[in-house]
Amino acid sequence: MADLARSIVHTGVLSLSFLLILVATRLIYNIFFHPLRSFPGPLLARSTVLIKHRALLSGKVHIWQQELHAKYGPVVRYAPDEISFIDGTVWKEAYGYGAHNFPKDPRFYGLDAAEGNSPGLISSNNESHARQRKIVAHAFSDKALKEQESLLKSYAELLLKQLRKTIGRDGSSKVDLTQWYNFTTFDIMGDLTFGEPLHLLEDTTYTPWVSSIFGNTYLAVVALVLRAWGLEKYINRILPASIKEKRKVHQQHSITRVEKRLAKKTDRPDIWTYVLRNSGKANNEGLVLTKAEMHNNAGLFMFAGTETTATELSGMTYYLLKNPQRMARLTKEIRDAFTAYEDVTINKLSELKYLDACIHEGLRVYPPVAYGLPRAAPPGGANVNGQWVTGGTSVQFAQYAAYHSPANFKDPDDFVPERWLPEGQEEYGSDHKEAFQPFSFGPRNCLGKNLAYHEMRLVLASVLWAYDIELCEESQKWVADQECLVLWHKGPLMCKLRPVRDLLRRESWKLE
Numbered sequence: 001m002a003d004l005a006r007s008i009v010h011t012g013v014l015s016l017s018f019l020l021i022l023v024a025t026r027l028i029y030n031i032f033f034h035p036l037r038s039f040p041g042p043l044l045a046r047s048t049v050l051i052k053h054r055a056l057l058s059g060k061v062h063i064w065q066q067e068l069h070a071k072y073g074p075v076v077r078y079a080p081d082e083i084s085f086i087d088g089t090v091w092k093e094a095y096g097y098g099a100h101n102f103p104k105d106p107r108f109y110g111l112d113a114a115e116g117n118s119p120g121l122i123s124s125n126n127e128s129h130a131r132q133r134k135i136v137a138h139a140f141s142d143k144a145l146k147e148q149e150s151l152l153k154s155y156a157e158l159l160l161k162q163l164r165k166t167i168g169r170d171g172s173s174k175v176d177l178t179q180w181y182n183f184t185t186f187d188i189m190g191d192l193t194f195g196e197p198l199h200l201l202e203d204t205t206y207t208p209w210v211s212s213i214f215g216n217t218y219l220a221v222v223a224l225v226l227r228a229w230g231l232e233k234y235i236n237r238i239l240p241a242s243i244k245e246k247r248k249v250h251q252q253h254s255i256t257r258v259e260k261r262l263a264k265k266t267d268r269p270d271i272w273t274y275v276l277r278n279s280g281k282a283n284n285e286g287l288v289l290t291k292a293e294m295h296n297n298a299g300l301f302m303f304a305g306t307e308t309t310a311t312e313l314s315g316m317t318y319y320l321l322k323n324p325q326r327m328a329r330l331t332k333e334i335r336d337a338f339t340a341y342e343d344v345t346i347n348k349l350s351e352l353k354y355l356d357a358c359i360h361e362g363l364r365v366y367p368p369v370a371y372g373l374p375r376a377a378p379p380g381g382a383n384v385n386g387q388w389v390t391g392g393t394s395v396q397f398a399q400y401a402a403y404h405s406p407a408n409f410k411d412p413d414d415f416v417p418e419r420w421l422p423e424g425q426e427e428y429g430s431d432h433k434e435a436f437q438p439f440s441f442g443p444r445n446c447l448g449k450n451l452a453y454h455e456m457r458l459v460l461a462s463v464l465w466a467y468d469i470e471l472c473e474e475s476q477k478w479v480a481d482q483e484c485l486v487l488w489h490k491g492p493l494m495c496k497l498r499p500v501r502d503l504l505r506r507e508s509w510k511l512e
């Protein structure tokens, strides 16, 4: 018995020593012999990916990357096989049209079509992506946007009406504007994706289906970390049955709604009207989307097209409230442009120069996709930002770090819309504006960029046209308190609203 115990202890000690030697060898290799050894970065982060994972899970990865670039310069090796850049040339080199050989990094995006799935646009391989995008792009064209204008405006108007009801007769009730922006963007995308509204603005609450979209952000980061260790497939085993069930219901709910919409014969200008109209046509060389791709893309539209836009609307509102003179200038521009709400059109809104400057600046100081979206260098290696990176290296443009770097922007942490206008060029003309690509760049950039701009202009302008806003005490540090879990984990943006137009005069906006 004693012999057996001794032999177990021996085996254990030997295995542990072997493991320690393996780990130490790997760390030494990563620091002294790795092909990326000459790239600057913190010693520990260059030796093990654990440091990056700790930063990701802490919710402060954006600050970590910002500090790394401030210390080490525009190129940082922040994990053994991963390099982060903040120089604008990288957009063209690693994301641009000539960069098809820089595929999306599977360590971040997961499985691709080659492995038997039928993913939608975001994680499909280049060939499948090109086919899908050619068809779906019709739903986001200028023509489609024009036809969707009255749908967008009906939700902006419903938002104003519901806010009026919520703040009460004396305007003393506080409102969480982040929540109201979410209601609006989810209702709009729900209508465009499923052909019917989700009724969030009317019911003034999230449905369980919408709540579960927000609830999954931390889990998504945990999955990202597990994926790097090849353990993602085990996440399902450790998840509580209740979460697994919720996930299943969520996916099924989306599929059922898409199927219900596809069964309808309608000319409403939603996404599927354009997709079906343009599938298999001569100009599309007989291209079609599979049912699985339709289901998958519906989920993508509901995620990519809602939270992002509502985030930006909240961020802009917050920064404007913190800069009262700029808020006053924007409000004046909007109120001078439209005497009646009927006059508000997406064409007229796109002529408001200060509004666009505020949107640009909001996207810069508070980019909805703050973490870099990694690409994998081609097998033979490539030149990026004047430096040779070996094949398979994960390359990313770190948006938050780039936009908050004095190497790219003067007064990087300040909200200065004027830097985007001719009047600001004397002071801010040396900004590296080519670094600014909040919708990404190249063939896999944001398909909803134009829709997002129209939506942000319309919703922000509507709210500022009708209300004066005051930021409540508890939300004074709204941005500083936030975590970045690839996307922002936002708290309530508590505000007081005072109607500046006599909204009650309008029949449809009467209080009950």
Ligand code: HEM
Pocket: 121, 122, 133, 300, 301, 302, 304, 305, 306, 308, 309, 312, 368, 369, 373, 438, 439, 440, 443, 444, 445, 446, 447, 448, 449, 451, 452
């Ligand atoms: C302020 C708002 C928005 C921002 C900042 C934003 C940003 C982005 C970014 C950075 C990507 C690239 C993702 C990647 O490379 O993995 C992307 C992709 C995408 N976005 Fe947006 N987005 C916004 C709004 C929207 C809206 C309103 C829609 C409408 C459905 C939308 C639909 C999409 C789609 C479908 C893709 C995938 C495109 C493709 O792979 O071909 N986005 N977005």
